Amino acid sequence: MSAAVRVVLPAHLRTLAKLSGDVHLDIDDDVTICTVLDALESSYPMLRGTIRDQVTGQRRAFVRFFACEQDLSHESLDAGLPAAVVTGAEPLLIVGAMAGG
Amino acid sequence: MSGVRVLVGTRKGAFVLTSDEGREKWDVRGPHFAGWEIYHVNGSPVDPSRLYASQTSGWFGQVIQRSDDGGTTWTPVGNQFGYEGAVGMHQWYDGTQRPWEFTRVWHLEPSLTDPDTVYAGIQDAALFRSVDAGQTWQELDGLRHHESGPAWQPGAGGMCLHTIVLDPTTPDRIFTAISAAGVFRSDDAGTSWRPINRGLHSQGIPDGDAEVGHCVHSLAMHPSRPNVLYMQKHWDVMRSDDAGETWREISGDLPTDFGFAIDVHAHEPDTVFVVPITSDSLHYPLDGQLRVYRSRTGGDEWEPLTKGLPQSDCYVNVLRDAMAVDSLDSCGVYFGTTGGQVYASSDAGESWAPIVRDLPAVLSVEVQTLP
Numbered sequence: 001m002s003a004a005v006r007v008v009l010p011a012h013l014r015t016l017a018k019l020s021g022d023v024h025l026d027i028d029d030d031v032t033i034c035t036v037l038d039a040l041e042s043s044y045p046m047l048r049g050t051i052r053d054q055v056t057g058q059r060r061a062f063v064r065f066f067a068c069e070q071d072l073s074h075e076s077l078d079a080g081l082p083a084a085v086v087t088g089a090e091p092l093l094i095v096g097a098m099a100g101g
Numbered sequence: 102m103s104g105v106r107v108l109v110g111t112r113k114g115a116f117v118l119t120s121d122e123g124r125e126k127w128d129v130r131g132p133h134f135a136g137w138e139i140y141h142v143n144g145s146p147v148d149p150s151r152l153y154a155s156q157t158s159g160w161f162g163q164v165i166q167r168s169d170d171g172g173t174t175w176t177p178v179g180n181q182f183g184y185e186g187a188v189g190m191h192q193w194y195d196g197t198q199r200p201w202e203f204t205r206v207w208h209l210e211p212s213l214t215d216p217d218t219v220y221a222g223i224q225d226a227a228l229f230r231s232v233d234a235g236q237t238w239q240e241l242d243g244l245r246h247h248e249s250g251p252a253w254q255p256g257a258g259g260m261c262l263h264t265i266v267l268d269p270t271t272p273d274r275i276f277t278a279i280s281a282a283g284v285f286r287s288d289d290a291g292t293s294w295r296p297i298n299r300g301l302h303s304q305g306i307p308d309g310d311a312e313v314g315h316c317v318h319s320l321a322m323h324p325s326r327p328n329v330l331y332m333q334k335h336w337d338v339m340r341s342d343d344a345g346e347t348w349r350e351i352s353g354d355l356p357t358d359f360g361f362a363i364d365v366h367a368h369e370p371d372t373v374f375v376v377p378i379t380s381d382s383l384h385y386p387l388d389g390q391l392r393v394y395r396s397r398t399g400g401d402e403w404e405p406l407t408k409g410l411p412q413s414d415c416y417v418n419v420l421r422d423a424m425a426v427d428s429l430d431s432c433g434v435y436f437g438t439t440g441g442q443v444y445a446s447s448d449a450g451e452s453w454a455p456i457v458r459d460l461p462a463v464l465s466v467e468v469q470t471l472p
Contacts, residue, residue: 010160010161011136012136012137012158012160012161013161015135015136016161016164016177046164046177048180048181049162049163049164049180049181050158050161050162050164051161054180054181054183055181055183060160060161060162062159062160062161063160063161096160096161097160
């Protein structure tokens with residue numbers, strides 16, 4: 001069964017990927033941050049390396065993952081995402097850490 | 102119609118400034134990649150329509166952009182810069198050892214003969230090359246694996262390979278400069294390297310005459326005389342007449358010999374430009390007066406160039422990659438400031454006028470002379 005996951009990207013990455021709104025991804029696997037990022041980078045290769053390291057797969061230090069009012073940044077990348085994200089009712093928020101400039 | 106295209110990298114995007122050969126009326130396009138730090142934009146000398154840009158962010162890492170139409174449209178290309186082999190250790194600010202870690206691309210240097218080949222100087226210091234127009238990058242790891250690597254240390258901006266100079270008459274010869282390690286030369290197209298810092302004297306390192314550890318800020322070469330190199334070091338303006346084997350100081354009568362940028366007149370190999378900066382602790386012009394200094398004697402004797410430049414209350418900096426020249430009959434000289442001005446002179450520095458005054462802080466300026 002495939003899931004239709006909604007991802008909200010920070011403005012700079014939407015611009016880089018030439019996106020005007022949320023991203024909708026069909027995931028045929030378990031829905032984890034890792035599988036969502038795999039699908040995102042497959043559809044938008046220019047995002048490779050901007051959210052997670054291309055070699056280690058680890059989240060970049062100033063990027064955070066939020067969903068359902070929870071901070072998932074420090075969860076395992078292979079942990080299942082909340083059911084509301086899997087159904088598309090709630091988005092996975094990929095957020096640049098709060099800072100000015 | 103001949104003209105010039107000025108490629109400007111800033112803290113918040115890239116700008117492309119174009120003019121005809123009169124260099125009086127300018128078309129300003131940008132910001133490209135708005136909001137991102139653009140460390141460098143540079144064009145192929147073989148195909149002026151081919152540009153490469155280093156787009157970087159503390160949040161989202163490194164992106165490389167390529168344009169095939171002179172900067173009108175851009176395409177993200179490869180951004181994976183993986184060190185070859187053992188990562189190794191270098192010196193940290195406090196003298197302890199720390200592993201090499203990729204941070205960003207400081208400088209992009211397109212090949213003199215092939216528009217699809219481009220070199221990248223990165224932080225932490227290493228040299229990469231792409232032979233497929235930026236799609237993939239391979240490290241020329243003989244440099245980073247040099248036996249002196251553990252003694253290299255970061256300058257204030259990080260441990261960066263910021264300067265790449267390709268020798269137009271000896272195709273396998275490459276010069277690079279690293280802060281704070283010094284100058285290295287390869288005579289086999291980047292396979293093996295050796296430090297060429299004899300004659301440099303630096304404070305702030307235990308042995309001021311050491312083989313490596315010098316904070317070289319930038320290098321310049323005139324293509325007709327590639328064995329002559331000019332250097333702006335942290336302190337001291339230097340010259341080599343033997344392709345870097347030995348260096349001698351040419352600071353001469355400069356009011357201060359601290360600075361970042363240096364360049365050579367397009368048609369006069371002994372005419373050199375620098376922008377003196379007060380000191381290592383005061384990164385702005387002496388006495389609040391923005392002055393370019395020009396030597397017509399290959400160094401030692403310098404004259405201030407001030408016409409059109411602010412001569413009071415000016416406290417901007419001119420960074421290492423932020424000065425360039427064009428090769429029109431009357432040589433144009435250009436530099437950008439951390440205050441967002443890009444100044445141009447169409448008469449080899451005699452007079453100056455701002456092309457733009459209010460860009461974000463300028464990190465780099467390159468110039469293409471268009472046919």
